[in-house]
Amino acid sequence: MGKILVVDDEELAREAIKLRLERDGHQVDTAASAAEAIEKIRKASYDVIITDMVMESENSGMEVLKAALLKDVLTEVIVLTAYGSVANAVECLKRGAYDYLEKNIPGVDVYDLLALKVERAMEHRSESLGLLKRFQAFQQPVAVHQEEALD
Amino acid sequence: MTLKAETQISLGQESYIYRLWSAISDTDALLAAILEESLEAVNATRGTISLVDYRTGELVTKFVAGAGWSEGMKELRFKLTGEPSNSISSYVAFTGKPYICHDVTKDPNYYPMFPDTRSELAIPLIGRGGRVLGVLNVESEKFNAFGENEARVLSALGSIAAFALSLAAYQSREKALIELGKELAATPDIENLLEKVTEVASQLLDADDCSLFLLDKSINRLILKASRGLLRPLVGKAVYRLGEGLTGWVAINGKPVRLNGVVGDPRWRGLYLELKPEEISAFMAVPVRGRNEVLGVLRVLRKKASPATPNYLFSDEDEELLFTLASQLGAALEREELQRRLFTMQHIAAVGELAARTAHMIGNKVFAMKGALKEVGARLSNLGLSESTQRLLSSMERALYDIETLLQDLRDFVKATQLNLQPVEIADLVRDLVQEYAQEFPHIEFELLLDDQEVWVRGDPEKLRSAISELLENSVHFLKEGDKITLRVAKSIWGGQKHIRLIVQDTGPGIPEKLKEQIFQPFFTTRSKGMGLGLAIVKGVIEAHGGTIEERGQEGEGAKFIITLPATEKSQGGEG
Numbered sequence: 001m002g003k004i005l006v007v008d009d010e011e012l013a014r015e016a017i018k019l020r021l022e023r024d025g026h027q028v029d030t031a032a033s034a035a036e037a038i039e040k041i042r043k044a045s046y047d048v049i050i051t052d053m054v055m056e057s058e059n060s061g062m063e064v065l066k067a068a069l070l071k072d073v074l075t076e077v078i079v080l081t082a083y084g085s086v087a088n089a090v091e092c093l094k095r096g097a098y099d100y101l102e103k104n105i106p107g108v109d110v111y112d113l114l115a116l117k118v119e120r121a122m123e124h125r126s127e128s129l130g131l132l133k134r135f136q137a138f139q140q141p142v143a144v145h146q147e148e149a150l151d
Numbered sequence: 152m153t154l155k156a157e158t159q160i161s162l163g164q165e166s167y168i169y170r171l172w173s174a175i176s177d178t179d180a181l182l183a184a185i186l187e188e189s190l191e192a193v194n195a196t197r198g199t200i201s202l203v204d205y206r207t208g209e210l211v212t213k214f215v216a217g218a219g220w221s222e223g224m225k226e227l228r229f230k231l232t233g234e235p236s237n238s239i240s241s242y243v244a245f246t247g248k249p250y251i252c253h254d255v256t257k258d259p260n261y262y263p264m265f266p267d268t269r270s271e272l273a274i275p276l277i278g279r280g281g282r283v284l285g286v287l288n289v290e291s292e293k294f295n296a297f298g299e300n301e302a303r304v305l306s307a308l309g310s311i312a313a314f315a316l317s318l319a320a321y322q323s324r325e326k327a328l329i330e331l332g333k334e335l336a337a338t339p340d341i342e343n344l345l346e347k348v349t350e351v352a353s354q355l356l357d358a359d360d361c362s363l364f365l366l367d368k369s370i371n372r373l374i375l376k377a378s379r380g381l382l383r384p385l386v387g388k389a390v391y392r393l394g395e396g397l398t399g400w401v402a403i404n405g406k407p408v409r410l411n412g413v414v415g416d417p418r419w420r421g422l423y424l425e426l427k428p429e430e431i432s433a434f435m436a437v438p439v440r441g442r443n444e445v446l447g448v449l450r451v452l453r454k455k456a457s458p459a460t461p462n463y464l465f466s467d468e469d470e471e472l473l474f475t476l477a478s479q480l481g482a483a484l485e486r487e488e489l490q491r492r493l494f495t496m497q498h499i500a501a502v503g504e505l506a507a508r509t510a511h512m513i514g515n516k517v518f519a520m521k522g523a524l525k526e527v528g529a530r531l532s533n534l535g536l537s538e539s540t541q542r543l544l545s546s547m548e549r550a551l552y553d554i555e556t557l558l559q560d561l562r563d564f565v566k567a568t569q570l571n572l573q574p575v576e577i578a579d580l581v582r583d584l585v586q587e588y589a590q591e592f593p594h595i596e597f598e599l600l601l602d603d604q605e606v607w608v609r610g611d612p613e614k615l616r617s618a619i620s621e622l623l624e625n626s627v628h629f630l631k632e633g634d635k636i637t638l639r640v641a642k643s644i645w646g647g648q649k650h651i652r653l654i655v656q657d658t659g660p661g662i663p664e665k666l667k668e669q670i671f672q673p674f675f676t677t678r679s680k681g682m683g684l685g686l687a688i689v690k691g692v693i694e695a696h697g698g699t700i701e702e703r704g705q706e707g708e709g710a711k712f713i714i715t716l717p718a719t720e721k722s723q724g725g726e727g
Binding site: 010012054106 | 507511516517523552
């Protein structure tokens with residue numbers, strides 16, 4: 001199971017997401033602002049970060065995304081959007097976010113949808129990590145080869 | 152006297168007149184002075200200047216000079232005809248030609264006034280466009296007192312008089328136009344303004360009636376908006392189709408019409424008459440133009456004093472004047488429309504801003520509540536809840552979803568005016584929608600009336616689609632089994648601008664008269680679902696496309712929505 005950071009300035013939303021994901025067995029940490037989230041990202045490492053788009057500013061989600069990718073480029077970031085911030089979320093996708101989720105889709109259980117997206121993000125991350133390992137493993141002999149050649 | 156000497160005298164007198172004129176701003180005083188000079192110049196005993204009253208078809212004596220005039224003779228009126236014994240002056244006014252009478256006792260046209268009169272000379276005062284304004288008449292107690300030379304001298308003096316008369320008329324028109332221009336710019340109430348225009352036009356043009364028809368785009372008809380005479384009770388009711396009658400002809404061709412009477416003109420329909428057709432002496436109509444299209448038609452009429460009276464025609468100057476009035480009005484109407492639209496847009500933008508913020512905040516809270524509710528549900532599910540408790544939980548969840556639907560409405564409303572413009576073929580779009588709805592609502596009959604041609608507009612296909620779909624949704628909501636919805640797409644052109652009209656008509660209960668004003672306002676609804684933004688969004692979308700939407704159905708006969716959009720050539724819509 002993954003280590004997840006939930007960032008939202010709405011306490012009730014933070015708690016609800018935390019509870020939902022904990023039911024799936026994830027280890028969930030929370031932050032109430034982009035600033036707090038960035039602080040936590042520096043100190044700890046997370047598999048998946050779920051962040052609200054609009055908090056202190058219109059672009060809070062983007063700041064969290066940047067901090068997360070700087071720390072670990074394979075961190076999967078899911079951006080939450082309420083009305084009117086979809087355009088910003090799409091911008092986040094272009095900059096490397098894994099996915100985004102609209103908070104208010106009438107008739108859809110968005111918490112289940114979020115849980116599903118987290119599962120997919122975990123898979124994606126482990127695929128990426130696997131790929132990275134293979135790449136590193138592939139690079140290793142090459143490096144040896146080069147040294148041999150230099151000799 | 153030699154001819155040369157006489158000419159010098161007359162030139163001397165003319166320059167005297169000019170000096171007089173520069174000192175006298177009063178046209179009446181100037182005309183009186185010209186008459187005095189005329190007597191001296193041609194050695195006449197008496198003289199008159201009479202002016203034509205086209206309204207009554209009479210020549211009215213205005214100025215007299217010389218001895219022997221009694222009060223009763225000073226305001227004499229003569230009928231303006233070529234009949235004999237009707238006075239030499241009125242004969243000259245009728246023919247427009249100078250007239251030398253060597254012996255009045257043998258002249259059939261002579262009308263005896265003074266026993267000592269023997270000969271007469273009369274010349275017409277001719278204004279711009281060849282119209283006879285009046286007659287300068289002199290007489291002598293000698294036979295053969297006047298010849299070609301006298302006629303030439305008198306004509307020179309007469310032309311100054313005619314010029315002075317024209318100028319005076321011009322100045323008064325100019326003054327009235329400037330006044331009206333000021334009023335048009337300052338009058339906030341458009342209805343008053345329309346009235347004012349017809350009033351000023353009748354006054355300035357000496358017309359017996361003036362009517363203003365404005366184009367109602369949604370029904371493609373000209374509707375009487377203001378009138379001063381017999382048509383007054385028909386304001387709002389008298390209607391011409393485009394191309395119908397003279398008025399409709401002017402609207403569709405964007406050109407003025409000026410007629411000598413109306414009977415016999417093939418375009419004349421006589422649908423709405425200020426006067427009986429045979430009583431109409433002259434008819435003139437000009438288009439009221441906006442920047443791109445004809446907005447309406449302004450028409451004036453003059454009445455015949457009697458069947459025998461010559462027609463009192465509108466001159467080139469009259470047409471210019473009416474055209475100027477119509478242009479001023481056109482500019483004022485367009486400004487009004489622009490202001491109204493700007494206000495609506497600003498209003499929508501302000502409401503939109505508020506709505507967007509509110510929706511965002513509420514959306515966040517609702518999201519949190521959904522999560523909490525879900526956790527409660529998850530925890531309680533292990534405890535084996537009763538069915539009624541389960542129902543409570545799910546109805547809470549449904550209520551939250553309903554809130555989200557309302558928020559979505561609000562978002563759509565805010566987004567309505569943000570367009571992604573591209574060429575859109577309306578007929579196709581409507582055809583698709585109708586197919587969709589016909590499948591979904593098999594109990595309702597759908598009728599689609601299309602021209603064979605493609606109709607292109609520059610627009611946002613998604614927004615247009617959802618706007619039309621909202622109309623259908625509205626219709627369907629009120630219809631019963633066997634009811635029918637008709638959609639018609641038609642092209643029309645007026646004043647060079649192409650438009651498309653989409654009419655959505657149903658056989659439902661229709662919209663109550665008292666609600667018609669409100670249906671396009673935000674937050675108006677008679678339905679239990681939704682927040683009543685539907686038609687406000689539709690209107691927002693259509694207006695953002697530079698179009699209009701109106702409801703023109705009769706209560707009890709069904710609703711009828713008419714959308715007008717500016718049409719483009721397919722290629723024109725291509726950029727962007």
